[in-house]
Amino acid sequence: MAQPTVRDAAIETFRARGLTRMFANPGSTEVPLLVDLPSDLEFVLGLHEGSVVGMATGWAIARNEPALVLLHTTAGLGNAVGALATARVNRAPLVVLVGQQDRRHLAHEPFLAGRLEGLAGTYPVSVEQPVRPQELPGTIGRAWHAATTRRGPAIVVVPMDDWLAPAADEGEQPAAAGTVLRAAAADPAAVDALVALLDSAERPALVVGAAADGQRAWDALVELAERLDAPVWQEAFTARAGFPQDHPRFAGHLPSDRARLREVLEPFDAVLVVGAPAFRQYAFAPGPFYGPGTRVAVVTDDPDEAHRSAAELVVLAPVAPTCEALVDRLAARGDTSSAAVFEPPPAPAATDGPLTSAHVFSALARRLPQDAIVFEEAPSSKPELHARIPARAPGGFLSPAMGGLGFAIPAAIGVRMAQPERPVVAIVGDGSSLYAIQALWSAAHYGVGAVFLIVANGGYTVMDRLAELQGGVSVWPRFPEVDLSGLARAFGCPARRVTTFDELEAVFDEVVPGLAGRGEPLFLEVVVAPDAHFVP
Numbered sequence: 383m384a385q386p387t388v389r390d391a392a393i394e395t396f397r398a399r400g401l402t403r404m405f406a407n408p409g410s411t412e413v414p415l416l417v418d419l420p421s422d423l424e425f426v427l428g429l430h431e432g433s434v435v436g437m438a439t440g441w442a443i444a445r446n447e448p449a450l451v452l453l454h455t456t457a458g459l460g461n462a463v464g465a466l467a468t469a470r471v472n473r474a475p476l477v478v479l480v481g482q483q484d485r486r487h488l489a490h491e492p493f494l495a496g497r498l499e500g501l502a503g504t505y506p507v508s509v510e511q512p513v514r515p516q517e518l519p520g521t522i523g524r525a526w527h528a529a530t531t532r533r534g535p536a537i538v539v540v541p542m543d544d545w546l547a548p549a550a551d552e553g554e555q556p557a558a559a560g561t562v563l564r565a566a567a568a569d570p571a572a573v574d575a576l577v578a579l580l581d582s583a584e585r586p587a588l589v590v591g592a593a594a595d596g597q598r599a600w601d602a603l604v605e606l607a608e609r610l611d612a613p614v615w616q617e618a619f620t621a622r623a624g625f626p627q628d629h630p631r632f633a634g635h636l637p638s639d640r641a642r643l644r645e646v647l648e649p650f651d652a653v654l655v656v657g658a659p660a661f662r663q664y665a666f667a668p669g670p671f672y673g674p675g676t677r678v679a680v681v682t683d684d685p686d687e688a689h690r691s692a693a694e695l696v697v698l699a700p701v702a703p704t705c706e707a708l709v710d711r712l713a714a715r716g717d718t719s720s721a722a723v724f725e726p727p728p729a730p731a732a733t734d735g736p737l738t739s740a741h742v743f744s745a746l747a748r749r750l751p752q753d754a755i756v757f758e759e760a761p762s763s764k765p766e767l768h769a770r771i772p773a774r775a776p777g778g779f780l781s782p783a784m785g786g787l788g789f790a791i792p793a794a795i796g797v798r799m800a801q802p803e804r805p806v807v808a809i810v811g812d813g814s815s816l817y818a819i820q821a822l823w824s825a826a827h828y829g830v831g832a833v834f835l836i837v838a839n840g841g842y843t844v845m846d847r848l849a850e851l852q853g854g855v856s857v858w859p860r861f862p863e864v865d866l867s868g869l870a871r872a873f874g875c876p877a878r879r880v881t882t883f884d885e886l887e888a889v890f891d892e893v894v895p896g897l898a899g900r901g902e903p904l905f906l907e908v909v910v911a912p913d914a915h916f917v918p
Contacts, residue, residue: 388515389415389545395519396423399526401450401477405438405796407431409454411481411494414545416452426799426828431458433792433821435465435535439474440796443622443780448475448529448536449796455481456496459537464786466535467505471784472621473592473684475529477522478537482511485541498539507532511539515547516554523558531564533684568681568699573707575695576654579679580712583652586610589636590624591617591658592783593683593701597776600626602705603656607631609714613723615646617658621783624657627772633723635768637917638664640671647672655680657701659687681705726769732883736911739763739837743770745886746807746835749894754778755797757808759790760837762844762913767809777801788817791834795825795903798832805897806831812838812907813861819869822905826874831900833893834875836866839912847916870905877905 392415396402403424408416419425428434431453438449453459459480469476482488483495499509508528512521518540525536550556580586588607594600603625607614614625618638625632637643643661647653653676655661660680661671671692672678679695681704682688688696697704729744743766750756752774758767758781773779780797782789794808815836825832841861849856867877880886886908893904 386549387545388518388547388549391519391549392522392545393420393423395522396450399477399523400447401526403441404450404452405434405441406452407434407454407458408452409458409481409494411455411483411542412452414542415540426824428792428824429820430818431462432465432788433818433824435462435469435476435478436789436792436818436821437796437799437824438476439465439469439472439789440780440793440798441800442469442474442476442796443472443793444777444797444800448477448526451476451478451535453478453480455483455494456498456501459496459498459501463502463505465788466502468782468784468786468789470505470507470534472780472782473533474535475533476535477525477529478506478535479522480537480539482539482541484543486543488541496539502535502537505535506537507534509537509539511541512544515541515544516550517557518544519550520556520558523556527559527562531562566700566703568697568704568707572697572699573704573711576679576681576697576704576708577711579652579677579695580610580654580708583650583677585650586612586652586654587647587650588612588614588625589617589653589655589658589660590614591656591662592620592622592624593657594624594705595622595657595776596702598702599624599657599705600776602702602709604629604631605709606705606712609709609712611715617655618662619664619781619783619785620658620662621781622777623773623779626774628774631723632772636661638662640667640669644669644672647676650676652676653678655691655693656705657682660691660693726772734883737881737883737886737908739766739839739910739913740770741883741886742835742837742908742910743767745890746894747771749890750807751805751897754805754807754897755780755794755801757781757790757794757806757810759787759814760809760811761814762811762839762847762916763809763837765917766913777804787814791815791818792821792824794832794834795821795828795830798830799828802831803898806833807897808832808834810834810836812836812840812866813842815866816864819866820873822870822875822903823873825903829901830903831897833897833900833904833906834870836905836907838866838907838909840909841912843912844916846912867905867907875903875905877907880906880908
């Protein structure tokens with residue numbers, strides 16, 4: 383009987399931790415792991431490392447558990463760094479194996495040897511290379527815990543000869559805990575402090591963020607908003623929706639500059655921020671975030687958010703249980719039948735001229751089912767999308783919170799793989815689509831029934847508007863003439879191009895009702911006029 387290898391032991395660790403779907407773009411340093419991979423480990427190929435990490439990020443977010451990623455030494459990790467940064471800011475837990483040359487001659491820096499430890503900067507939540515081959519299973523176990531606890535990518539560098547080395551002696555105990563039990567409730571004293579702040583307020587308001595995206599948190603926040611008779615804003619540039627955006631208490635998205643933020647918060651003497659930092663901004667503007675008459679408290683489970691928040695009080699605790707505890711303690715003070723705080727703009731009229739993003743989003747919103755998952759990666763059209771397509775179910779909205787492009791197409795694939803029963807639509811700008819268009823091959827090859835709605839305005843419109851705000855003239859050319867639908871077809875993905883209002887209505891009537899049952903992807907390129915204004 384053959385002696386067990388480190389590879390055998392590592393595969394058992396994969397199984398024990400639920401890491402049985404591997405998102406990868408492999409190279410020679412990973413061959414010892416991949417040859418004759420057991421059939422219960424599913425291999426998902428991406429044609430670029432950014433797409434690989436993007437698909438894994440969507441999978442991890444949708445399943446709320448770590449996904450397994452395999453990358454190839456320096457080139458693979460280097461290509462994936464932007465996507466790993468997005469995974470970290472989007473709080474997606476990933477266990478990332480990175481192949482390395484044979485450790486027996488690493489000192490000579492052979493071909494494909496990687497200087498890997500700092501290549502992804504500080505975006506990984508941990509980076510380890512096992513001190514000896516037999517430590518690899520324990521290193522993977524620690525990476526799983528780090529990814530789970532800190533909600534980000536944990537990197538394990540694996541020299542290629544480690545896989546086939548003899549496993550540790552029977553009975554040797556790895557340096558990795560079997561089970562880690564995390565706090566499931568807030569300290570009662572912390573809840574007391576929040577209750578005191580809110581009870582003393584005459585005009586409270588809520589701000590919600592990505593960490594409140596879950597059924598328990600949504601239910602508790604709805605009850606809390608109604609009891610406090612408080613409007614609810616979504617944080618600016620959010621990764622996920624923290625509140626049902628069709629609820630009468632929803633007030634819209636916070637502005638991303640301090641002057642407008644102060645104006646929005648000025649009427650309120652207490653603001654409770656849940657699942658977000660206080661406050662997320664974009665371009666710098668001088669002055670405080672809010673005025674002296676406003677007290678701010680934050681509830682978050684992220685220590686980094688807690689430590690950088692400009693708040694009087696921060697409670698570092700699980701978000702949903704803390705909100706439930708507040709509901710139990712706070713008495714109702716308002717009329718839950720209050721008129722809606724935020725009203726979407728009216729749908730634009732039918733047109734014989736060019737389509738606009740407002741036409742597209744209004745037509746889509748009228749047809750989308752309640753449980754649809756919408757991805758946003760159309761920067762210049764983001765305000766229109768926020769105004770017209772509300773998130774109506776937990777997990778119903780996802781966006782690259784890092785701001786880097788190339789997220790929506792692969793992440794939509796990963797989410798649809800993880801939740802095949804939910805309709806998935808990725809709304810992507812034409813320029814944004816080119817950052818990860820090769821991910822369409824994976825969607826076609828694995829039969830992933832997501833729809834990729836490309837808002838094709840023919841330019842770098844957000845850059846044009848920012849240049850205008852700066853009072854200058856742009857130096858970049860108009861968007862190059864690229865046959866996007868042709869590219870999609872070249873990767874095996876069915877594609878259609880829409881240019882008129884009647885075509886838009888007809889294709890949505892045909893496609894949207896069957897979103898949940900789709901068995902193949904669709905690339906839907908809709909030609910629109912550039913948005914005339916952009917207010918970040």
